[in-house]
Amino acid sequence: MSSSTPRLEVDGLTVTFSGLTALDDVGFTVGDGETVALIGPNGAGKTTVFNAVCSLVRPASGSIRIGGRRAPATPTGLLERGVARTLQGLGLFESLSVLENVLVPLSGRRDGSGRDAALETLQRLDLAADAATPVAALSYPARKRVALARALATRPQLLLLDEPAGGLGPDDIAELADVVRTLSAQGCSVLLVEHHVDFVMDVADRIVVLDFGRVVACGTPDEVRADPAVEAAYLGLEAAA
Amino acid sequence: MDRIAFLLATGLARGLVIALFALSLVIIWRAARIVNFAQAAMAVVAVFVAFAVTALTDSFWLGLVAALVAGAVVGYAVERWLIRLVPARTPLPGMIVAIGLVMVLQAGIGIAFGPQHRPMAAPFSEQPFTVGGVPVLSPYDLFVLLVALGVVGGLALLFNGTTLGLQMRASAMAPEVSRLLGVRVPRMVTLGWMLSAAVASLAVLLLVPTELGLNAHSGDVLFVHAFTVAVLGGLDSPVGALVGGIVVGVLISLVTGFLGAGLAPIAVLALLTLVLLVRPGGIFAVKEARTA
Numbered sequence: 001m002s003s004s005t006p007r008l009e010v011d012g013l014t015v016t017f018s019g020l021t022a023l024d025d026v027g028f029t030v031g032d033g034e035t036v037a038l039i040g041p042n043g044a045g046k047t048t049v050f051n052a053v054c055s056l057v058r059p060a061s062g063s064i065r066i067g068g069r070r071a072p073a074t075p076t077g078l079l080e081r082g083v084a085r086t087l088q089g090l091g092l093f094e095s096l097s098v099l100e101n102v103l104v105p106l107s108g109r110r111d112g113s114g115r116d117a118a119l120e121t122l123q124r125l126d127l128a129a130d131a132a133t134p135v136a137a138l139s140y141p142a143r144k145r146v147a148l149a150r151a152l153a154t155r156p157q158l159l160l161l162d163e164p165a166g167g168l169g170p171d172d173i174a175e176l177a178d179v180v181r182t183l184s185a186q187g188c189s190v191l192l193v194e195h196h197v198d199f200v201m202d203v204a205d206r207i208v209v210l211d212f213g214r215v216v217a218c219g220t221p222d223e224v225r226a227d228p229a230v231e232a233a234y235l236g237l238e239a240a241a
Numbered sequence: 242m243d244r245i246a247f248l249l250a251t252g253l254a255r256g257l258v259i260a261l262f263a264l265s266l267v268i269i270w271r272a273a274r275i276v277n278f279a280q281a282a283m284a285v286v287a288v289f290v291a292f293a294v295t296a297l298t299d300s301f302w303l304g305l306v307a308a309l310v311a312g313a314v315v316g317y318a319v320e321r322w323l324i325r326l327v328p329a330r331t332p333l334p335g336m337i338v339a340i341g342l343v344m345v346l347q348a349g350i351g352i353a354f355g356p357q358h359r360p361m362a363a364p365f366s367e368q369p370f371t372v373g374g375v376p377v378l379s380p381y382d383l384f385v386l387l388v389a390l391g392v393v394g395g396l397a398l399l400f401n402g403t404t405l406g407l408q409m410r411a412s413a414m415a416p417e418v419s420r421l422l423g424v425r426v427p428r429m430v431t432l433g434w435m436l437s438a439a440v441a442s443l444a445v446l447l448l449v450p451t452e453l454g455l456n457a458h459s460g461d462v463l464f465v466h467a468f469t470v471a472v473l474g475g476l477d478s479p480v481g482a483l484v485g486g487i488v489v490g491v492l493i494s495l496v497t498g499f500l501g502a503g504l505a506p507i508a509v510l511a512l513l514t515l516v517l518l519v520r521p522g523g524i525f526a527v528k529e530a531r532t533a
């Protein structure tokens with residue numbers, strides 16, 4: 001694929017839920033190896049963007065292209081298109097072990113390479129010692145890492161992270177930032193939703209700001225920080241909090 | 242004393258058959274969140290196929306293989322062409338359709354083969370071995386016991402030791418998340434139905450030689466006992482189905498031996514009532530199952 005084709009291209013995306021317009025004409029791109037942050041107040045539609053990219057919700061209109069081709073029609077097709085995602089609510093298999101959780105996306109491999117790939121990923125995220133532990137027995141930060149490991153295990157080209165820093169302390173966030181930077185250096189494109197402003201400013205190449213389902217600002221961290229529209233959107237957030 | 246050894250041993254063999262059938266209900270419940278009331282009727286259809294194969298080939302063993310294959314085919318057909326068309330937002334429609342299916346299958350078998358019981362010969366003697374003059378277990382009971390244990394072991398290996406088993410467990414726990422991870426959830430559901438119906442067919446096949454014979458209702462009592470067991474053990478728990486099956490089998494055997502066969506169903510019901518009063522979720526119920 002030529003470098004001019006973005007890894008992810010969202011154009012004119014509109015999603016409605018029985019009358020409620022959750023997304024209204026949203027457009028942005030994520031290039032190869034680029035890290036883009038999607039920010040905005042609660043209910044702005046960030047997770048809905050992920051759900052549309054993953055074919056979990058059907059857009060009313062608009063197009064989503066992954067690597068220059070239309071997004072797969074069902075979530076099951078994402079894996080072979082090099083897309084992996086974490087969920088806002090973790091979505092781990094609580095009664096399965098850490099290793100089993102990470103093995104699930106690798107379980108379709110016929111050549112038996114799944115186990116090695118899983119163990120390697122656990123090693124990388126410092127989870128190897130907990131491989132046999134049921135997820136339910138882990139601390140929250142460790143479970144966050146399992147969710148990340150499960151997404152990374154398939155070596156995606158496009159990684160969607162829904163609030164990866166949520167509920168983490170400064171040390172864990174610094175480690176997470178390292179992981180994201182490393183992925184980016186390896187050419188993986190990252191789209192992340194995050195409320196943690198310092199983390200976003202630290203890792204994002206570009207930021208897309210959503211408010212009430214619309215893109216209200218878009219640009220580098222510095223550009224976005226200086227944009228009055230962003231302040232307006234976040235003042236609303238602070239008044240609500 | 243002698244009597245107890247015999248009753249315990251036969252109770253164990255019978256209990257494992259109940260456990261197998263209960264396991265089949267657990268497999269379907271985990272895969273599709275349906276209590277499959279049609280399980281016995283579906284199994285009987287497969288056992289009729291097995292009966293025909295045995296009659297044609299004179300081989301119990303080919304009949305046994307036929308029961309497994311036919312069971313899987315019936316499971317496939319019911320899931321793909323019936324259950325999949327039923328709205329799955331709540332469990333009720335699926336269960337109602339399953340109950341309807343019982344009527345259709347049993348009436349169909351009745352019309353095709355009549356109401357009479359067709360005797361089925363056991364491949365081994367049903368005369369108990371004696372140990373020091375005490376009768377314990379018949380060769381056929383021993384065979385049933387070994388087959389049941391083999392199947393239980395095989396299922397444990399499948400679910401806990403293979404990637405296919407992992408996919409089946411993952412899609413049962415969180416179908417939506419599993420789809421995002423590339424698991425073909427509908428295929429796992431179909432496989433669950435096939436596996437479950439095959440196991441149930443085997444259980445009915447093992448039971449028939451020790452009962453009156455084969456007719457449309459041959460699986461009914463087994464279903465009631467296995468359903469009791471599945472509720473006792475918690476519908477999500479394979480271990481519960483296994484332990485519960487043995488407990489109910491031994492209970493039936495002891496009550497039948499000491500108090501008379503007529504009291505056995507009442508004893509089973511009493512046990513069910515007791516457990517539901519103490520642990521409404523079942524003895525082995527855990528609060529996990531569906532995450533995300």
Ligand SMILES: Nc1ncnc2c1ncn2[C@@H]1O[C@H](COP(=O)(O)OP(=O)(O)OP(=O)(O)O)[C@@H](O)[C@H]1O
Nearest residue numbers: 017020022040041042043044045046047048049088
């Ligand atoms: N499946 C759905 N059915 C109906 N409404 C939905 C659905 N999913 C999202 N919504 C609504 O769409 C809007 C956007 O929700 P979304 O989850 O995308 O917000 P978000 O930006 O991720 O918020 P948060 O920061 O709280 O996670 C909200 O008003 C939400 O209630």
Ligand SMILES: [Mg+2]
Nearest residue numbers: 046047048088
């Ligand atoms: Mg969200």
